[in-house]
Amino acid sequence: MSTTVPSSELPPTTSTTSTDPPTLAFRGISMTFPDGTQAVDDVSFDVAPGEFVTVVGPSGCGKSTLLRIASGLTKQTRGTVTVDPNALGYVFQDPTLLQWRTVRGNVELLAELHGVPKAERRRRAQSAIDLVGLSGAEAKYPKQLSGGMRMRASLARSLVMQPKVFLFDEPFAAVDEITRERLNDELMRLFAQEHFAGLFITHSISEAVFLSTRVLVMSARPGRILGEFAVPFPYPRVPDLRFEPVFAELSGQVSHVLREAHG
C-alpha cells in the first residue's frame, strides 16, 4: 500500500486506472531563487485526470513554489512542466477576494477577465455559488463573511472557469479545525461531482489522507519527494472515515516519513 522510494525511481503511477495522458506533469523540476536559496530539487511526478494528489512537507520546503511553477507565476531553473494553462484553477492560501466586490462580483471576476459575456457569467457564477453553499450571500461584501465563507467564495471563483486541474495552496490553513473538516468534506463532494484533477498543498496529514488519491511527502528545503502513498479508500468518502483504524494507520505511515523530512 505504501512505498518509500526516491522519486526518480518512481514510475509515473496513478491510483486511478486512467490511460489518458497526465493533466499536469513535473519533470526534473529544480528551482533556485536569485538570492541562492534552493527551493525544490529534481522533482518529478504526474497528476492524472481525475486524480487528487496532495503534497505534505515541512514549512518552507518549496511546496508552494511547485504550484507557482505549475501556473507559470514563477519560472523554474531546470526541468519542464506540462499543463494546459487555460485549464488551471488556482486557489490561494488567502481567499484574495476583492473587498469592493460582492460575493457575486468576486465569483464573476475570472469569467470577466476572460471576456465571458455578462449573462453567461452571471449564470455560471450562480451555479458555482450554489455549488459551494453560498446561496443567499451573493450580495454580501467580503468583510461581512466568515473565514470559511470567504474560502468558499474563492473556491467558487475558480469553479466558474471549470478548470481541469485545481491547484490548492494550503487553502484551509487559516480556518479553525472544525471549519477545515467541513470544507474538506465539501471539497471531497465537489471533487467527486465535478471530475477535476487536484494538486493540493498542506501540512495537515489528516487533510492530505482524507482528500487524496495519492499523498507525496516532501523533504525540508531543498524540497525533494521522499515518499509516496496511494490512498485506497473509495469515493465519496464519509466524514467518519477519519476515525477508522485504517485511516489512522495510513496517517501514521505518512507521519513517520514526514518526521524524517524534518531531519
Add this chain to the structure above:
Amino acid sequence: MSVVNDAPSSGSLDVLGRLPDRNDEERDERQGTKGLGRVLRLVGPPFLVFVLFIGVWYVLRAVLLNDSQRFLVPAPHDIVSVAFLDWDNLHPLLDALWLSARVALYGLAISIVLGISLAVLMSQAKWVERSMYPYAVALQTVPILALTPLIGQFFDFNFRSRVIVCVIISLFPIIANTLFGLLSADQGHHDLFRLHGANRWTRLWKLQFPGALPAIFTGLRISAGLSVIGAIVGDFFFRRGDPGLGVLITNYQSRLQSEQMYGALIFAILLGVVTFWVFGLIGKKVVGNWADSAT
C-alpha cells in the same frame, strides 16, 4: 448542500437570516439607533463644545483685555449683528465668499484630475515615480510668495492666478494618497489577475484603482480643506482683482473693522468645513459599504 453552516466570525445570523454588519453595530452603539436620540447624539457633542467655546471667549475677553484692547476681540453677538445682520456689511462678505468658493472648487477640481493622473503615471513604473515624486514634494514646500510675481505676470492677478495658487497648495495630498493606494494592491491579487491574462491596464482599472479609492478619498478630504486655504492665501498675494475672503480679511484688519473681519473669518472656516464634510460624505457613499474604515 445549500446552507451556509460555518458560523460567521462576527456574530450569528439574525432573525431574517442576515449577517450582522459589524460597522452597523458599532455605529448603532456610538450614535443611538433612531430618531431624536440619534440626532441629539450626532449634534449634541459638537454643539456643547461650541457653547463652551463661546463662553470661554466672553470670559477671556472680559478678564484678559482692558478697554483699549477689547476692539481686537469683539463679542460674538456683536460679530453677528454687525457682520451678518447688517446687509451693507453682509453683502460684500457673501460676494467674497462666492468668489473664494469658486476659486477653491476650480483649484480642487484641477488638483483632483492632475493629482490622480500623475499618481497613475507614477504607479506604472518605479523610474517614473523616482523622477517625478521629488518635484511633487518640492511643489508642496515651495514658498508660494516667491512665485507670485511670476504667476501674476503670466496669468494676470485675478481669478486664474488664485486658482493656480490653490492647485499648488492642494495637489500633493492627492498625489501622495492616490499613489499609496494604487501601490498597496496585494501581490496575491496581482498574481490572480496575471494568471488570467490581465494586462497592466486591466489590473489598474479593475484592481488597483478601486482598491485605492479609500486612500484617494482620504487625500481628497485633506485637499478639500487645503483648497480653501489656497483660495484665501491666493487673495493675500494677488490683492488686485475682485476681492475674495482673503482680501476682505486684510482690508478689515487694516481698517480695524474687527466685527467684519471675524465675519469673513467665520465664512472662510465654514467654507472649509463644508467642503471637507461633503467629500467625507461622498467617500462614505462610494466606499463605505466595503472599506474597513469608512472614510
